[in-house]
Amino acid sequence: MEYLDFELPIKELEEQLEKCQLIGQESNVDVTDACKKIVDKMEETKKEIYGNLTAWQRVQLSRHPNRPYTLEHITNLTDGNFLELFGDRNFKDDKAMVGGLGKIDNQSFMIIGQQKGINTKMRQLRNFGMANPEGYRKALRLMKMAEKFNVPVLTLIDTPGAFPGIEAEERGQGEAIARNILEMVRLKVPIICVIIGEGASGGALGIGVGDKVLMMENTWYSVISPESCSSILWKSWEYKEKAADALKLTSKDMLAQNLVDGVIPEPLGGAHYDKETAFKNVKEYVMKGFNELKDLSTTDLVAQRMDKYSKMGHFNE
Template sequence: MATPERRPILLDFEKPLSELDARITQIRELAEENEVDVSTQIRQLEARAVQLRQEIFSSLTPSQRIQVARHPRRPSTLDYVQAMMDEWIELHGDRSTGVDDLALVGGIARLEGRPVVVLGHQKGRDTKDNVVRNFGMASPGGYRKAMRLMDHADRFGMPILTFIDTPGAWAGLDAERLGQGEAIAYNLREMFRLNVPIICTVIGEGGSGGALGIGVGDRLLMFEHSVYTVASPEACAAILWKDAAKAPQAAEALKITSTDLKNLGILDQILPEPVGGAHSAPLEAAASLKQALLQNLNELSTMTHQQRRNLRYQKFRNIGIFAEVPA
């Protein structure tokens, strides 16, 4: 049986594109029924659709970028693993609680023949899958599993690649009972001492300490329409203005886009996305990510262990630099 074609999931600002595509389809069908040649008009409308798509996605507001970053069909960690890696062996468990956290996946892979350890948040594709994956919000066991695999990578000299895509760490009562804050803080401290190269990439939504728990690295990469924030705009708006409806205003103030973070010196490299977002052409997005990872790995591999640790330390020290201006 043929697999039914999935209907596109349209974001609010994509509606003009949808209307134009529907018009093109309607004209083409009417022309075929009446045996009329409208190829010239169709080409003009298709060119207009391409231009409109480029115009829309080149001028997204921060709140619109959040919609793209949260798109249900945006490529996930396991999608990129499948598209980029020659081999993949997923590893499970934190060797502590006896439970495997499915919101944070990890394992050993080969990238162009080079052994690497890959870690990343994993969201679901639908509601049922998202419930299983806890919507990409990792538990303390997930962060301890990540640290266990990073120690393994350091012991055997394998570079670490982390893919960040979470609204934040799980904030349930059980998470607090099992030491969520301690697990994340432990990872932050320990990642600074690792000798191997660490490259972190924000592939979707990078939220709060949940993102930072696997976000300490030598290089921070970020897809063009991804976001990286200390708190979600909805939470920020609720805290500051007691009104979650002011989330777009909060998104603007938080400086969460790749361009903002590059200008602030937090981000090392912006990865361009296909027109329409990574979900519109996932293999193209994966090829762009793979090229960037290989380039950065080659550069970091020329450094000594001490040089990489110093680079990592200074990178995060510089984020906290401030200047006092006389009144």
């Protein structure tokens, strides 16, 4: 297990517990009470730390290397019943964007999401979860296929942003994302979006327009990352914590501003501490959202979605 800087007190207690248990195994000394005291202290410390997380600490948790990524979510949500589909039928297959058909509790979904990769080689293959235009065009192709066969769409968002390279801009990155937003607004099947990690900028919006937009507890959703915001405003990354607070990017902040429809609770310490519980919670919220949408007519579904986004924001005429 890897520990973040604010988790070091927990790491120290876990090391103490290991030593205490080792002493008990290698000698005849009864260390039950001593170990119990360490366990109690550890639980108390966890509740204190994770109950008072700052915005920047939640950003760090959303990027934790042990946190489950899209394909792991898909495998567990569908119990392995997933058929991946490839290519945008225009340029090539983008490995940063995955998608295909899967069943959750015997209900078919077209599942689409960004995949970061679990090690250095896979991260390079997946371009660190930063999709090119062909990734967004693949996502749109799959969504239109879902519409044709009346299959609901589930998107899993986890990206530091769309790929900003020159070649991506040459192939129409901005147009691809804008086209997805337009088409998702008027797609004639239910759309459920879940932010499972980072939800950054247009990279997230390209698959983030839905009837139900949900965030896992320790995730973030913003037009820009705290580091980039700090770099622009203060010409340095040193103010990233201040930027994270100012951006109001946590799940709690987004829910308060009515920009998302719900927050999916995570196990104490984050999704990586108890993946089974995390997957179970995601499945529960996804199916709850689908059940609220499945009986709506196409006309009502699209009208309700458009009305939802039209009401966002504050402005004066």
